[in-house]
Structures are given as C-alpha cells and as structure tokens.
Amino acid sequence: MQKRDDIDTDYRKKHSKYDRFYGLLEIKPTHVYKKSPKNTKKIDLLKNKNVNIKEEKISYMIMAHEIGAQLNLLIKSLLSDVRSVIYIHLDGKVEIDNNDLFSQDDRIVFIKNRVRVNWGGFSMVHAMKNLIHEALKDTGSDRFVLISGSCFPIKIPVQINDELLRSNGNIFSVWGEIDPENLSSEGFGRYSVTKFQPCDVEILNPKKSIAHSRVWNFYKKISSQIPLERKVSLSDLWRGSQFFAASRAVAEWFVKSHPDLDHILRWSLAPDEIYFNTLYVRYLRQSGEDFCKILPGATEQGTHYIKKTVPADRTLRQKLFEPIDLRKLNKNDLPEILSSPCFFARKCNSEISKEIERLWCDDI
Numbered sequence: 385m386q387k388r389d390d391i392d393t394d395y396r397k398k399h400s401k402y403d404r405f406y407g408l409l410e411i412k413p414t415h416v417y418k419k420s421p422k423n424t425k426k427i428d429l430l431k432n433k434n435v436n437i438k439e440e441k442i443s444y445m446i447m448a449h450e451i452g453a454q455l456n457l458l459i460k461s462l463l464s465d466v467r468s469v470i471y472i473h474l475d476g477k478v479e480i481d482n483n484d485l486f487s488q489d490d491r492i493v494f495i496k497n498r499v500r501v502n503w504g505g506f507s508m509v510h511a512m513k514n515l516i517h518e519a520l521k522d523t524g525s526d527r528f529v530l531i532s533g534s535c536f537p538i539k540i541p542v543q544i545n546d547e548l549l550r551s552n553g554n555i556f557s558v559w560g561e562i563d564p565e566n567l568s569s570e571g572f573g574r575y576s577v578t579k580f581q582p583c584d585v586e587i588l589n590p591k592k593s594i595a596h597s598r599v600w601n602f603y604k605k606i607s608s609q610i611p612l613e614r615k616v617s618l619s620d621l622w623r624g625s626q627f628f629a630a631s632r633a634v635a636e637w638f639v640k641s642h643p644d645l646d647h648i649l650r651w652s653l654a655p656d657e658i659y660f661n662t663l664y665v666r667y668l669r670q671s672g673e674d675f676c677k678i679l680p681g682a683t684e685q686g687t688h689y690i691k692k693t694v695p696a697d698r699t700l701r702q703k704l705f706e707p708i709d710l711r712k713l714n715k716n717d718l719p720e721i722l723s724s725p726c727f728f729a730r731k732c733n734s735e736i737s738k739e740i741e742r743l744w745c746d747d748i
Contacts, residue, residue, distance in 0.1 A: 440524075440526065440545075441468075441524045441527075442465075442527045443519035443522065443527065443528045443529070444462050444469070444470045444471070444529050445512075445516065445519055445528060445531070446459075446473070446515075446532065447473055447501070447512065447530070447532045448472055448473065448533030449474070449478065450474075450533065451474065451480075453734035454533060454536075454734045456734075457734055457737045457741065458531075458533065458537075458737065459492065461537055461737075461741065462537070463491060464540075464541050465541045467545050468491065468541060468545065469493075469525060470491060470493065471495055471519045472492065472493065472494050473501075473515045475501045476500035476501065477501075495515060498514070499514065502583050502586055502589045503583060504583035504591075504654050505581075505583035506584055506646075506649060506655050507584050508654075509659045512626075512656060512660070515530070516530075516635050517639045519635070520632070520639065525632070526549065526631070526632055527545075528629070528634075529727075530627050531728055532627070534731050534733070535627075535688065536728065536732040536737040536740055537728055537740075538726055538729050539727060548629060552631055553629060553630060554634055555687050556625070556664050556686055557625035557682075557687075557688075558661050558677055558678065559622075559623050559625075559677060560677055560680075562576070562577060562621040562658070569581070571623070572623060574618055576653040576654070577614075577621065577649065577658070578613040578614050578616060578618070579610070580614065580651050581653040582651075583653065584651075588600075614651065616647065617644075617648060620666070621648070621658055621662050622661045622662045625657065625678075626654075626657050627686065627688045628660065628664070630664075633667075634664065634667055638663055642663065645659060645663070684724060685726070686726070687728055688726055688727070689724040689726040689728065689729045690731070691713065691720075713731050713732055713736055714736070717736075718736070718739060722743070
C-alpha cells in the first residue's frame with residue numbers, strides 16, 4: 385500500500401483542505417489493508433493471521449431510535465474490522481423487521497430487552513444498562529464502547545480498535561460535580577436532580593413537539609419558585625458526556641445493583657449524563673486512581689467529537705415552529721472533524737458519513 389510520504393504532490397494540492405486527515409491513516413503492523421477497486425466505496429480490511437480474534441473483541445453498543453441509511457453505514461464501517469461485535473438497542477417505540485438486512489449476521493445483536501426511551505429520562509439509563517449487560521455475556525470482549533446510531537467513526541475502525549486495545553480501555557469525559565448551591569435545572573445545578581423532571585412521561589416529553597419544548601422551557605424557569613424538592617442526596621454526583629469506552633471491569637461495575645443512585649436520579653434531567661460518570665468516578669476512587677475534568681463545551685469529549693452550533697440563517701417561521709438540533713454536523717465541519725483525535729463524530733447524517741467513508745476509500 386502507498387505510504388503517506390509517497391502520495392504525490394498534485395494529489396495533496398487537490399485535497400489540501402483534508403491534509404490533516406492523512407495523519408489518521410497510518411498503517412498498523414497487526415493488519416493488512418486490501419486496496420478497494422476503483423468506483424466502489426467498500427473497504428476490505430483483512431485481519432493478520434497472527435492475531436487471536438477470540439481474545440481481542442470490542443463490543444460496540446449502539447443506542448438507536450430508527451433503522452435507516454445512517455445506521456446502515458455505521459454498522460458496515462464497524463464490521464470492517466473482524467474484532468468488532470455490535471449490540472443494538474432499538475427504541476421500544478420502533479418495530480423491528482425480522483427480515484432486516486442485519487438480522488442474519490452473527491456479529492450483530494439486536495437486544496431483546498428493549499425500553500421505550502424518552503429523551504432526558506431515566507429510561508435512557510435502563511436501555512444503556514441493558515446493552516452493557518448483553519455485551520458482557522461475550523467473555524471474549526475486553527472493551528465496551530457506547531455510541532448512538534447517529535455517530536460515525538472519524539478514524540478507520542481497525543485503527544480505533546488497535547488504540548482501544550493498547551490502552552486500559554477507559555475513556556470518559558467527566559465535566560464536574562453537581563453543586564448543591566447552584567439553584568438551576570441546567571448543567572451542575574441541584575434542581576436538575578431535586579426537581580421533578582417529567583421526561584419519562586411520554587405525553588409530556590419536551591421532544592414530542594415544539595409546543596412541548598416551549599412548555600418545558602417555561603417549567604424550568606418557574607421551577608425555582610416552586611418550594612417542593614425531592615429529598616435526595618446530592619453528594620458525590622458527577623455529570624459528563626453520555627458516551628464512553630470502558631474496560632470489562634468498569635462495565636461489570638456499571639451493571640451491578642446501585643439502588644441509591646437509581647432512587648436519586650429516577651426523576652432527574654438527563655440522568656444518563658450523571659449515572660455512569662458518577663459510577664466511573666467512584667470506581668476510580670476505590671482503585672486509587674484520579675481523572676481530569678473536561679469542559680462541557682469542548683468539542684473533543686473523550687471518545688467523541690461534538691460541536692454545538694446555532695444556525696444563523698433560520699427564518700422567523702423556523703424559529704417559532706420548528707425544533708432545532710444544535711449538534712447536527714454539516715460538510716463545513718469536515719476538516720475540523722477529520723483532524724480531531726477523537727474516535728467518533730456525533731450527530732452525523734448519511735451524507736456526512738458517506739463523505740468520511742469516501743476519504744477512507746480514496747486513501748487506503
């Protein structure tokens with residue numbers, strides 16, 4: 385295969401805006417890459433025979449709310465490395481077609497213990513724990529990576545797996561501790577835990593419609609004036625990114641019974657951002673280890689590149705009647721995405737994912 389230093393100058397000039405992406409395509413000695421034929425987007429990555437596949441598995445746990453082109457691209461990319469095994473939790477509100485394209489692949493598991501997932505609710509925690517529990521059944525898996533159906537790998541999956549197996553496997557983005565003195569329903573505020581947050585009541589969920597979202601925003605503003613609070617402990621609660629990579633020991637710690645934490649976060653806001661980060665910090669403390677905090681607004685969030693952008697060209701009608709997703713990526717973000725040291729980009733659509741995949745095919 386052509387090395388990075390051998391790529392001709394004309395090709396570099398032609399693709400100058402992606403120059404920083406070449407550093408992500410270094411060949412690892414444990415694998416052989418097979419050049420894809422022209423005019424095809426399929427990537428064939430052949431595993432070296434010297435690698436013991438049974439002892440080196442990475443479980444990718446996908447939280448998905450639909451089966452479509454984006455999930456299709458994500459799954460195919462991960463399966464390009466024979467060490468990848470995929471576990472999918474499909475929102476309980478969505479029907480699964482038994483004749484689905486992936487149903488016969490033995491490296492893809494649609495878990496049966498599904499939950500009706502509601503944005504911002506404790507149902508997210510239930511679904512994530514069900515995923516981890518199912519993935520742990522495979523004793524050959526050493527690494528457990530949580531992603532969503534709208535994520536896509538920034539690096540070639542075989543390179544991601546190499547890096548995961550070389551490290552201790554634990555990659556988290558912990559932002560900080562819940563502050564009992566912060567009277568807010570956002571961020572590290574106590575009200576995000578102590579005030580009743582009705583996200584798991586489906587009919588009241590803010591994502592149900594733009595009207596529901598506006599009512600919920602109003603509720604957050606007036607909640608500080610409501611004297612009622614849940615009497616729960618706010619000690620040693622940590623918020624961070626919901627996405628992570630974990631070793632087997634940490635994954636097993638996650639699925640153990642934690643009734644105190646279940647009770648505290650049952651009606652909190654975005655408990656998935658608190659539950660697993662809190663358990664991770666407590667695990668590190670028991671092990672005598674430390675961690676570094678990451679700013680909540682940073683684009684590099686552990687395993688994921690996540691960018692928050694407010695569109696400047698929205699019409700008045702869109703502002704009034706259409707919900708907005710501040711983290712959705714577009715083609716203008718590609719140079720920054722591809723130069724990131726993170727493993728995955730968050731909030732990709734199939735167009736963005738295909739563009740990243742095209743770059744892989746051009747350069748392998």
